Structures are given as C-alpha cells and as structure tokens.
Amino acid sequence: MATDPTKYKLNHSMIRVKDPKRSVEFYEFLGMKLINQIKNPDANFDLYFLAYDSPKAVSHGNQWTDREGIVELTHNYGTENDPDYKIANGNTDPRGFGHLAISVDNIQAACQRIEDAGYKFQKKLSDGKMRHIAFVLDPDGYWVEVVPQKPLEQTENSKETDPSTYRMNHTMIRIKDPGVSLNFYKDVMGMQLKRTSESKNGGFNLYFLGYGAPAADSAPDGVSPTADQEGLLELTWNYGTEKDPNFKYHDGNAQPQGFGHICVAVDDLDAACARFEEKKVNWKKRLTDGRMKNIAFVLDPDGYWIEVVQNEKLKTRANW
Structure with missing residues (x-):
C-alpha cells in the first residue's frame, strides 16, 4: 500500500455559519456554485460545499473530492433563529x-x-x-x-x-x-x-x-x-x-467557534493515514475512531484541524 503526496489536494476550508441561506447567497454572488450538500438531520447540522465551477474554472466539472478551493459552510440547526448566536471570525481575540x-x-x-x-x-x-x-x-x-x-x-x-x-x-x-x-x-x-x-x-x-x-x-x-x-x-x-512559551492561537473549534478546519483529499486514505502515523502526527480523530470511518483529523503544530478524506476519483470509498 503506497501513497503519493504529490497527488493530494487542498480540498476545502470549513467555516461555521449562522444562516445558510444568506451565506450561500453571498458566496454565489462571488461567483461560486453550490456543488454538493450533505444533510445530517440526525446530528442537527447540514454541510454546503461551494466552489468555482464555470467552464473557465480550474476544477470545472470535477467530482467534489477531486477539487481544490472549496468553501464548506457548516450550519448547526437553530442558529439562524438565535439572536445571540455569533461566530468568531478569528481576527479579534481569540485570534487564529x-x-x-x-x-x-x-x-x-x-x-x-x-x-x-x-x-x-x-x-x-x-x-x-x-x-x-x-x-x-x-x-x-x-x-x-x-x-x-x-x-x-x-x-x-x-x-x-x-x-x-x-x-x-x-x-x-x-x-x-x-x-x-x-x-x-x-x-x-x-x-x-x-x-x-x-x-x-x-x-x-x-x-x-x-x-x-x-x-x-x-x-x-x-x-x-x-x-x-x-x-x-x-x-x-x-x-x-x-x-513566547505561553503564546497560543485559537483553533476555531473551542469556544467561541468559527473556522473549523482545512481538508486534504488523498490518493489512498488508509495508506495516507498509515504514513501520517509513521510521521508521528498528533491525531484529533483516527480513521478507526467513532462511527465515521471515512474521515480522519490530523492536528497541525498550532492545533488547527486538518481533515483527511479519500479523493473519490482516484479510488471509491465513501460514495458521498
């Protein structure tokens, strides 16, 4: 089993949003297109994936895991009706x-x-x-x-x-x-x-x-x-x-929340995770942890989460 990092792609960046209707409208105004949506009613959240997809776009027509430059919007049910809900944009304290x-x-x-x-x-x-x-x-x-x-x-x-x-x-x-x-x-x-x-x-x-x-x-x-x-x-x-030994950036997943993670799509998910294990990475979630066996999360040196998923064009695994 081998993995070739030159085939990896920086697939998406995830941010949490209060009102998905308003946020999707904004990113569509910037020229992006909603290329995928994953609903998780059992867990009370939905995911919206937006990317440039015109014939002039770099990844036009590609399967969503075979792209770079996607923005993933995460909506936790009910936030749109909560007057007190506010995201942390990372540019006021705590920064990250x-x-x-x-x-x-x-x-x-x-x-x-x-x-x-x-x-x-x-x-x-x-x-x-x-x-x-x-x-x-x-x-x-x-x-x-x-x-x-x-x-x-x-x-x-x-x-x-x-x-x-x-x-x-x-x-x-x-x-x-x-x-x-x-x-x-x-x-x-x-x-x-x-x-x-x-x-x-x-x-x-x-x-x-x-x-x-x-x-x-x-x-x-x-x-x-x-x-x-x-x-x-x-x-x-x-x-x-x-x-400064006490200096630390905010990863966006501790409170107050905002940015969630970046995501790398790999050529062979099992082989890539085995390689990360050899590199002695800090894990947030191994493939074998929890119910979701098709994603892993590595922590970077500052504690930011890096999701790792299979590029489904290269090898079918999750059939998202």
Missing part, C-alpha cells in the same frame, strides 16, 4: 484563522460590484497604503480578501468583471513558529512552498503553500505569481510569537 481569499480579473470592477450589492468591507481598495487588495465581509463577519489577477493599471479603465474567471485562491491561518509549521506542511502534508512574502517593517512574513504546479517564476508588479491558482494555504507569522 484570518481569511479566505478570491482572486479576480478586474479588482476595481469586482469591488464596485460587491459594494453595489450592499455588502460591507473591512478594507476597501482606497483604504490604507495597500491599494491592490480589499477585504469584504461575509454575512457572519468572516474576512474575504480580494486580490487581482492582473495589474491595476490594466483594468482601471474597465468596469467589466466576470465572476466565472475568479479563483478561490487561498485560506489564511496564523502560526506561532514558521520553522515548525513549514516543516510540518512540507514534510508531513507533502505541500510545496510556492511563495514567501516578507514584511520586515510590518513585523510579519507570509508563506504560501499548496499542491500541484509551482508558482510562476515572475509576475507583474502588484500581482501575486500564485493569483491564477486555487486551494492554497497562507501561513502568517508575526515576528516574536515563537519565543
């Missing part, structure tokens, strides 16, 4: 998860379209010094970064934007120790480091990892060389956290 990010064909036009629809921004293009990124707020207050696929000067005179060309580009989480986390995601999870962005004046570094093709060798100013990809993981390291 940071944001989802989409890359767009025309960032000025895309942001104008979002604003015209009445959605709020955490940061508009015109705010602050960074004029090439924006952050829109989803209905629960999660941050969704908007980044350009083309230089701003190429698109500033156009008011056209085509959501079918957008990408669910990356998911950002904060990490305590970059050496430990980079080693884990590269050696254990089999990802490659595609890009590093250092901000010495800001006191932080960004590391972009993922599977599949390497990043482009170069890109125009203001455009990420990974902007055309989907399903990347961005690790944010704020200088000095690794030196």
Whole structure:
C-alpha cells in the first residue's frame, strides 16, 4: 500500500455559519456554485460545499473530492433563529484563522460590484497604503480578501468583471513558529512552498503553500505569481510569537467557534493515514475512531484541524 503526496489536494476550508441561506447567497454572488450538500438531520447540522465551477474554472466539472478551493459552510440547526448566536471570525481575540481569499480579473470592477450589492468591507481598495487588495465581509463577519489577477493599471479603465474567471485562491491561518509549521506542511502534508512574502517593517512574513504546479517564476508588479491558482494555504507569522512559551492561537473549534478546519483529499486514505502515523502526527480523530470511518483529523503544530478524506476519483470509498 503506497501513497503519493504529490497527488493530494487542498480540498476545502470549513467555516461555521449562522444562516445558510444568506451565506450561500453571498458566496454565489462571488461567483461560486453550490456543488454538493450533505444533510445530517440526525446530528442537527447540514454541510454546503461551494466552489468555482464555470467552464473557465480550474476544477470545472470535477467530482467534489477531486477539487481544490472549496468553501464548506457548516450550519448547526437553530442558529439562524438565535439572536445571540455569533461566530468568531478569528481576527479579534481569540485570534487564529484570518481569511479566505478570491482572486479576480478586474479588482476595481469586482469591488464596485460587491459594494453595489450592499455588502460591507473591512478594507476597501482606497483604504490604507495597500491599494491592490480589499477585504469584504461575509454575512457572519468572516474576512474575504480580494486580490487581482492582473495589474491595476490594466483594468482601471474597465468596469467589466466576470465572476466565472475568479479563483478561490487561498485560506489564511496564523502560526506561532514558521520553522515548525513549514516543516510540518512540507514534510508531513507533502505541500510545496510556492511563495514567501516578507514584511520586515510590518513585523510579519507570509508563506504560501499548496499542491500541484509551482508558482510562476515572475509576475507583474502588484500581482501575486500564485493569483491564477486555487486551494492554497497562507501561513502568517508575526515576528516574536515563537519565543513566547505561553503564546497560543485559537483553533476555531473551542469556544467561541468559527473556522473549523482545512481538508486534504488523498490518493489512498488508509495508506495516507498509515504514513501520517509513521510521521508521528498528533491525531484529533483516527480513521478507526467513532462511527465515521471515512474521515480522519490530523492536528497541525498550532492545533488547527486538518481533515483527511479519500479523493473519490482516484479510488471509491465513501460514495458521498
């Protein structure tokens, strides 16, 4: 039994939502499509999987476990009617998860379209010094970064934007120790480091990892060389956290809840989990634990949950 980490995919990122109707509507407005829904009435929750699926999308038409860049919305029954229910978006204390990010064909036009629809921004293009990124707020207050696929000067005179060309580009989480986390995601999870962005004046570094093709060798100013990809993981390291023995990020699953996990789809689930066992990972749930025998959860160095599922295109297992 063998497993090949180069065949793995960063399949999805899960966030909890208060009202699935409002949240699905928002992500569909960003150009995504509801590609799968799993109802669990016995356990009082439903799952909604959204992804870019137009003919121009990277994973167009793929079986849902054979994709990258999916957003999984988890709805626990009754939250939509609870006036006191509120998610933790990870950007106020306790911090951990940071944001989802989409890359767009025309960032000025895309942001104008979002604003015209009445959605709020955490940061508009015109705010602050960074004029090439924006952050829109989803209905629960999660941050969704908007980044350009083309230089701003190429698109500033156009008011056209085509959501079918957008990408669910990356998911950002904060990490305590970059050496430990980079080693884990590269050696254990089999990802490659595609890009590093250092901000010495800001006191932080960004590391972009993922599977599949390497990043482009170069890109125009203001455009990420990974902007055309989907399903990347961005690790944010704020200088000095690794030196504080008591410092800890929030995994989103302890109270107050919000972000839940990232998910990696693998070529052979049993073989992959055997490999993780050899790598001496910390488990949240082994395949053999509990009733659900088709999923496992590994813990990363900061305690974030990584779900592991079978890529059903490569080998049928769960028949989701």
